[in-house]
Amino acid sequence: MRILRYEREKGTYTLAALANDERIYDLPYPDFMDMIYASEQSGKTPLHYVQDLIAGQGPIEETLEQLQLAVPITAPEVWASGVTYEKSKDARNYEATAGKLDADTFYDKVYEAERPEIFFKSTAARTVGPGQPVYLRSDSDWQIPEPELGLVLSKSGKVLGYTAGNDMSCRDIEGENPLYLPQAKVWKHSCAIGPVILLADAVDDPYSFDLACRIYRAEEKIVDGSANTKQLKRRFDELVEFLARDNDLFDGTVLLTGTCIVPPNDFTLKDGDRIEIEISSIGVLNNPVKKQESKIAAAR
Structure with a gap:
């Protein structure tokens, strides 16, 4: 499971999960570490946490090439x-x-x-x-x-x-x-x-x-x-x-x-x-x- 970050609207960024079949699923976090903290609080590994988040959720319409990708993490x-x-x-x-x-x-x-x-x-x-x-x-x-x-x-x-x-x-x-x-x-x-x-x-x-x-x-x-x-x-x-x-x-x-x-x-x-x-x-x-x-x- 791969995590990307893209600009959904000007100045607004969101995370998304890129599955092995190349379909993309939005995640309710603006930053990679926010997702990690949430997975820790849930007691699940990041992989299992993301899999649970996108289960039953439809992918977005855009392909990877159509998204305005950003740095996947704002590394300090x-x-x-x-x-x-x-x-x-x-x-x-x-x-x-x-x-x-x-x-x-x-x-x-x-x-x-x-x-x-x-x-x-x-x-x-x-x-x-x-x-x-x-x-x-x-x-x-x-x-x-x-x-x-x-x-x-x-x-x-x-x-x-x-x-x-x-x-x-x-x-x-x-x-x-x-x-x-x-x-x-x-x-x-x-x-x-x-x-x-x-x-x-x-x-x-x-x-x-x-x-x-x-x-x-x-x-x-x-x-x-x-x-x-x-x-x-x-x-x-x-x-x-x-x-x-x-x-x-x-x-x-x-x-x-x-x-x-x-x-x-x-x-x-x-x-x-x-x-x-x-x-x-x-x-x-x-x-x-x-x-x-x-x-x-x-x-x-």
Whole structure:
């Protein structure tokens, strides 16, 4: 069972359940966590609670493609994990060593270390949903999407659901100096999540998700990559445990779990590109790419 959020009237949002047969059923909640709280009060799992809510209820007339989808959850914080796949380690090494792949770096140490790399990625105001543009950073010349499985968490660290995420990244800024990581990762519209949340109790094995990333330029596919969460070096509970150490988690926090799909080293996103991130059983997160004017240049 998947949960989506859409704009029913201008400025008014509602949740809906997307069943396996692709039919959509309205839910009486504006926010994902409201539904979770109600399921807890009922003593039912979220999956069983939603199934009971829609039992005997007719689906809405619209299809998924006809709805104005919004971010499925207004996550108060989005965090991200790095170097959780070997492919990611190799890409970071390439950036940091100017292509000298035989040189060991701190990324090799992080990949093998007990402590994972976890960094702050986004706030609700910086995060966009399906169909909304992700922005290019104006002071970077080497930018890529990072398709990742996202964990939707409660304040106790429980995984409530899974979603698709795009951790936009500036490879040149991070490669220049690892201390520049926040600038390589965090800016306006640098994070996208969606299109839905797959309820955790509807998932048998979270280490069997297929991921794909397709990038289109003038509607011609120029990048096409795939991976599977079974390739992860770390476990999800391990990442969540480190995120929660001496830290307050908020209900609805999203933790992106790292990428295993990296475009060719000579590729960079351009204004007008379109990114599709697809995760099996979740769906396709589709975002156009937009160049934003430098605020420094605009102020001159």
